[in-house]
Amino acid sequence: MALLSLRDVRIHDAVSGRDLVHGVSFELAEGKAIGIVGESGSGKTLTCRAVLGILPEHFTVAGGAIELAGRDVAELTQKEWTATRGTTVGAVFQDPASYLNPSLKVGAQIAEVVRVKKGLGRREAKRRAIELLDAVRLRDAERVFQQYPHELSGGMLQRVLIATAIAADPQLLIADEATTALDVTVQAEILDLLADLRERTGLALIVVSHDLAVVAQLCDEVLVLRAGETVEQGPVQQILYEPRHEYTRLLIEAHEQYGLDHFLDEKELENVA
Numbered sequence: 232m233a234l235l236s237l238r239d240v241r242i243h244d245a246v247s248g249r250d251l252v253h254g255v256s257f258e259l260a261e262g263k264a265i266g267i268v269g270e271s272g273s274g275k276t277l278t279c280r281a282v283l284g285i286l287p288e289h290f291t292v293a294g295g296a297i298e299l300a301g302r303d304v305a306e307l308t309q310k311e312w313t314a315t316r317g318t319t320v321g322a323v324f325q326d327p328a329s330y331l332n333p334s335l336k337v338g339a340q341i342a343e344v345v346r347v348k349k350g351l352g353r354r355e356a357k358r359r360a361i362e363l364l365d366a367v368r369l370r371d372a373e374r375v376f377q378q379y380p381h382e383l384s385g386g387m388l389q390r391v392l393i394a395t396a397i398a399a400d401p402q403l404l405i406a407d408e409a410t411t412a413l414d415v416t417v418q419a420e421i422l423d424l425l426a427d428l429r430e431r432t433g434l435a436l437i438v439v440s441h442d443l444a445v446v447a448q449l450c451d452e453v454l455v456l457r458a459g460e461t462v463e464q465g466p467v468q469q470i471l472y473e474p475r476h477e478y479t480r481l482l483i484e485a486h487e488q489y490g491l492d493h494f495l496d497e498k499e500l501e502n503v504a
């Protein structure tokens with residue numbers, strides 16, 4: 232059975248009265264990784280938020296079904312969602328600093344998650360938090376435990392966020408542009424860390440990225456979205472190395488030439504069938 236399955240998921244915005252995601256389907260087995268790519272505004276983040284049960288206000292899953300660890304998420308109560316987040320599915324986004332409380336030491340923030348989600352006592356939670364900081368390859372975890380977010384670099388903060396996201400041993404981690412803001416070397420280290428976590432712990436991944444190289448490195452499958460529609464999907468080897476659709480070809484070409492952000496030339500996109 233798949234760990235996660237999306238069947239024809241439609242996401243509706245009540246304010247504009249429009250669907251912004253028009254029927255996305257994919258399955259993710261335990262320990263597997265899928266990449267979601269597409270230009271800005273194509274619905275990548277909304278799709279992830281639907282899986283996490285944190286769609287912005289006015290947005291709803293208006294069609295199709297999402298099943299996570301054998302449960303239809305439409306049936307989850309708020310309480311069940313709270314229990315599911317962290318323990319079944321965790322997430323890291325761009326801009327890690329905004330997800331941490333600036334006035335609390337990072338160790339205390341991770342320990343809190345462990346206490347609440349795993350029911351550990353204070354001392355045990357601290358020990359586990361240090362273990363997690365170590366697991367995300369932060370040198371001198373005991374020292375980092377005592378530091379405030381502003382004392383850490385962007386790459387260190389993203390590691391802290393990853394440690395927090397995996398603190399309650401989820402089966403699935405969503406990484407939404409998690410390395411986009413980092414410089415290339417740090418980005419490579421974080422990708423390596425995610426690949427390693429996947430291998431060691433059997434964590435399944437959803438990787439959202441503008442950068443096809445990120446997806447090629449981490450994922451087995453890829454889903455190409457454009458304006459909320461699936462353009463194509465399948466094994467990474469096939470989609471990224473033998474794309475069938477012109478849109479995907481453009482994404483790849485642009486990436487090879489300048490990096491994907493430069494490719495977002497509206498006119499060129501409009502000409503694609």
Ligand SMILES: Nc1ncnc2c1ncn2[C@@H]1O[C@H](COP(=O)(O)OP(=O)(O)OP(=O)(O)O)[C@@H](O)[C@H]1O
Nearest residue numbers: 244251269270271272273274275276277278287288
């Ligand atoms: N909170 C919101 N309020 C209004 N519109 C939103 C909101 N969040 C997303 N949208 C709209 O939904 C569509 C899909 O957005 P989404 O964030 O999923 O795209 P994305 O592919 O993740 O883009 P990016 O790469 O820029 O993050 C866009 O048209 C966006 O403007």
